[in-house]
Amino acid sequence: MPQKSGFFDSIDDDERLYPAREFxxxxxxxxxxxxxxxxxxxxxxxxxxxxxxxxxxxxxxxxxxxxxxxxxxxxxxxxxxxxxxxxxxxxxxxxxxxxxxxxxxxxxxxxxxxxxxxxxxxxxxxxxxxxxxxxxxxxxxxxxxxxxxxxERLDTNVCGLVNSLVTVDTSIFQEQWEEFMKEIQDDSYATYGYVDQKVSDVDLNYVRQPGFAKATGTSTEYKVSLFPPPVSLPDGFGVTIVPHMNNGANPTLSINGSQVFPLKNSLGLPYPLGTMIAGRPYSFKKVGSDFLAASGGGEVSISGSQLVSREYGQDGILPNQPVYTSTIASLGMTINGKVDGSSEYMAVHPDGDIILIGTTGSQTAYRFYSLSGTVLTPLVVSGYPNSTSFSGAVWTLDGKHLLVYSKSQPQLSSYSFDRNTMTFTRVSQISISETGAVNDISLAANGTHLIMATSGGGSVNNLYSILVTNGILTRNIAIAYPGGDTSYCVAFSPDSKYLAVGCSSSSNYLVFYERSGDTFTKLPALTSPHLGSPRSLAWSPDNQHLVVGDTGANSLSLYKRSDSGFVKQPTSSFSPTGRDSGLARSNNILFHPDGEYLYTAFSASFSAPLTTAIYKRRGDTYVEQQGIGETGYFGSGGRCAVWLNNGKNLLIGGQANASQYGFDFRPNTVFKLTNSFLDIKPWMSELGYTIREGNNTQVREIVTIWR
CATH class of the missing domain: 2.60.520 (Triple-stranded beta-helix)
Structure with missing residues (x-):
């Protein structure tokens, strides 16, 4: 039988060498x-x-x-x-x-x-x-x-403490101890098990002792995990949550994988968008099928003072000075090697670090950039056609394919992307002989369904459903004819349930479809027909709002999703009214990733320079922010735009040659209030007082007295 022993000294004619593994x-x-x-x-x-x-x-x-x-x-x-x-x-x-x-x-x-x-x-x-x-x-x-x-250091399953493995059999001691504990329990002594059970009963009583947890999930579906896990959720169950992101409209809560419960304020009303702020605690009690804000605490106090951290937007702000906050955007990105021609489209890779800009340039009709921080640097790629006929592009969700649509046949092409070699290879294409140029496409959040809006002719259909499977394009079942001879723009809702289409039919410029699997059902016409000719569409991230950009005066329209369909909101939803005149192109409306801001571009005519603006959302209204789009580079921008770095930067492509500009987006920035609190403007987000002096870009705490 094999046997081994050690460790022993070596002698001259008998070396005893041992590898480290034996020790x-x-x-x-x-x-x-x-x-x-x-x-x-x-x-x-x-x-x-x-x-x-x-x-x-x-x-x-x-x-x-x-x-x-x-x-x-x-x-x-x-x-x-x-x-x-x-x-x-x-x-x-x-x-x-x-x-x-x-x-x-x-x-x-x-x-x-x-x-x-x-x-x-x-x-x-x-x-x-x-x-x-x-x-x-x-x-x-x-x-x-x-x-x-x-x-996890004390968990012996994954780590544990170092101990000697030389042990004795203690089973007899354990049996004697358990017998002793049974005897003294009969004499009214509390055993460890009894005490542990009582402690557990207290820990599980979330009615008397509310739980506390940091939320995960999405802005509309918060999730928390409590320990010990609750065995039930009776009325009066209490919990304090700390949201990880600002809430979307009508947020819900799930506890340890429970069913979803609506979160409502102390009056029993759903929370509007953005009223629950990330990083702040909110206390709730379960009442019936809802979790209601605990009376007297847990909610954001809109009236009354709050201490908040904000970035200063100008130099020389003094202590105890009246201030307001607003949203600004200032040039802050470095774009190396701008591409020539008018910017036509942009596409951001799902990883956020590769950006495509397509132009009308005579020498180069596109350029790919790598993004590092706020610096864009040109990339060398191969296989992507240098074509000015391309109208736009969108990446698949996994970033392995780029879908490009065109003014001529083939109207839609799919290119595989090898990130290691930066090489594109066309793997699939769609040519539709009965239609013309593609004006817009929209890829659903499921990554499978793509809708293509085209210029048709007469009664020729101008809307097509395409299935995308590992980059391969195939035509899906037909979609009901929306009307007119042209579909200008299309947009899936973020949940992929609805599709909005802007077309040229004078009787029905805006059409909605409901998707179920691969089938699209045209919804009944709007009660009040949309009057403008849509050129751009944008859904809010919470699925509740659709913003429509038309040609003509008061060209921004707002539709709100409801149980009965889509309801147009008053013209006064955008303030000031009439400012947004003549929206001329698709891709001109863009919601910020958090849904609180809306970027737009508009002009007096199709040929006039575009001006940009940013609106702040307040419930069902949008207020234009001060000083954005009035002067400087914005006047030549607006053909296309994308948010970068999770909304911290905005990249805009303009009409002039090589006109690409990158901006730092700075919401809730602090400025001096020159006329005390008498000069309040609609675009002001907050009013308050400073505590410390500071200069532009410095972060300081201020006391807000109105929001």
Whole structure:
């Protein structure tokens, strides 16, 4: 039988050499895996000021191999979650493979999800993991707080404390102890089990002791997880939540995967868009089928003073000075190598770091850029046609294909994209002989259905449904003829349920369809027919508003989604009225990612220079912001635009040659109120007083007294 022993000295004619693994195997028999002592040793913490987890000095032991952090804490950067929440793990990884041979602390990312789970540990072959902590990474947040960290050092399933593996059989002691506890329980002594049960009963009584949790999910569907998990949600159930993003209209709440409950204020009314602010606590009690704001607390107080942090928009602001906040956009991006010609279209890769600008340039009809911070740098690509006949483009959701539509046949082409070689290859195309140029396309949020609006002729259909499958384009079933000889613009609602079409039919300029699977059903005509000729459409991110841009005076129209269909709102929904005259092109209306702002471009005629404006949404009205679109570069902009860096920057393409401009978007920026509180304007977001002096771009706390 094979046998082994050790360790022994070598002599001249008998060397006894032992590899490191045999020493490790020896120590692994007497010392268990884990961290030494726990407590403040190898303790994962977060400052709440950045996305860094700091691990304090300490020692660990894995399968007989030692590890330590010494002298100073080890800082681990947690990557940002761009789309959905994620749970990462801080791991000690032993790798005994010959090229590696070490233990290293690393961050292993989880998979982004609406209900994220931590990544599994690897304990096969040469790899053996111990997990020090789980880290909840909230989507689009650059902050990790201590509440986001779940310490796993004491969990023997994933880590544990180092112990001696030399043990004695204590089962008899355990049996004697349990018998003793049974005896004293009869004498009215409280056992550990009895106390634990009572503590558990208190912990689970969320009526008397409300829970507290940081929200995840979306702006309209907040989700929280309470510990211990509630066994039921009776009336009076209390919870305080901290939203991770400003709310959309009519927000809901789900607790530990429960059914969805509407969140309402203390009057029983749904919350309008943007009234629940990210990072602030809100307390609710369950009443019937709703969670109502707890009386006297938990809601944002619109009247009364609040201390908030805001960015100063000018120099020389003094302490205790009356101020207001408004939204501004100022040139702040660097665009290297602007492309010649008038800007025709833009497309942003789903990862947000590659931007396509198409133009009418005689030498170069397009340019791809890489985005790093606020700097755009030209990219060298191959396979993308240098064609001025292209009207626009959109990326598929996975970023692996670019769909391009054209003024001539083939009207729609699909190009695969190899990110490693920056190469495009046409893999599919659609040619429709009975129609003309494509004016607009819209890709549904499901990434499968694409609608193409074209110039037809007579009674020829001008609306086509295309299925997109791994970049391959196929014609879907026909869509009912919207009317007129041209469909100018199309737009799916963010939930992909509805499709809006702007066409040239004088009796029905605006048509709505409802999608069910691959079928589109034309909805009954609007009670009050739309009077303008739409050239652009934009849905709000919460699916509640459709903004329509027409040619002619008062060219912005607002439709609100309701149970009975779509209802046109008064002309006064846009303030000031009449300012938005002659919207001339598609892609001229663009909601900010948070849904609170609306970008538009308009002109007095098709040939006149376009002017841009930005509106701030307040419920069902939109107020134009001060100083945006009046002067400077905006006058030559407006042909097309995209938001970058999650709405922190706005890229605008203009009519003039090589007219691309990048702006810093600065909402709620502080300015001096020159005439005390008598000179209040509609575009002002807040009024208040300063606490400290400061200059442009500095962030200071102010006291707001009106919002």
């Amino acid at each position: 490790a195997n020896y120590f692994a028999q007497i010392i268990s895996n884990g961290v030494f002592n726990g407590g403040q040793f190898l303790n994962p913490t977060a400052s709440g000021l950045d996305a860094v987890v700091n691990v304090s000095p300490g020692y660990a032991w894995i399968n007989g191999y030692a590890y330590s952090v010494y002298d100073a804490p080890l800082a681990l950067i947690i990557p940002i979650a761009n789309s959905q929440d994620r749970i990462d793990r801080v791991i000690l990884r032993l790798d005994t493979s010959t090229p590696v041979r070490l233990i290293k602390m690393i961050v292993v990312q989880g998979t982004p999800s609406m209900t994220p789970v931590p990544p599994a540990l690897v304990r096969t072959g040469d790899i053996y993991d111990l997990s020090l902590a789980k880290v909840l990474v909230t989507a689009n947040s650059t902050i990790i707080t201590q509440n986001d960290i779940t310490d």
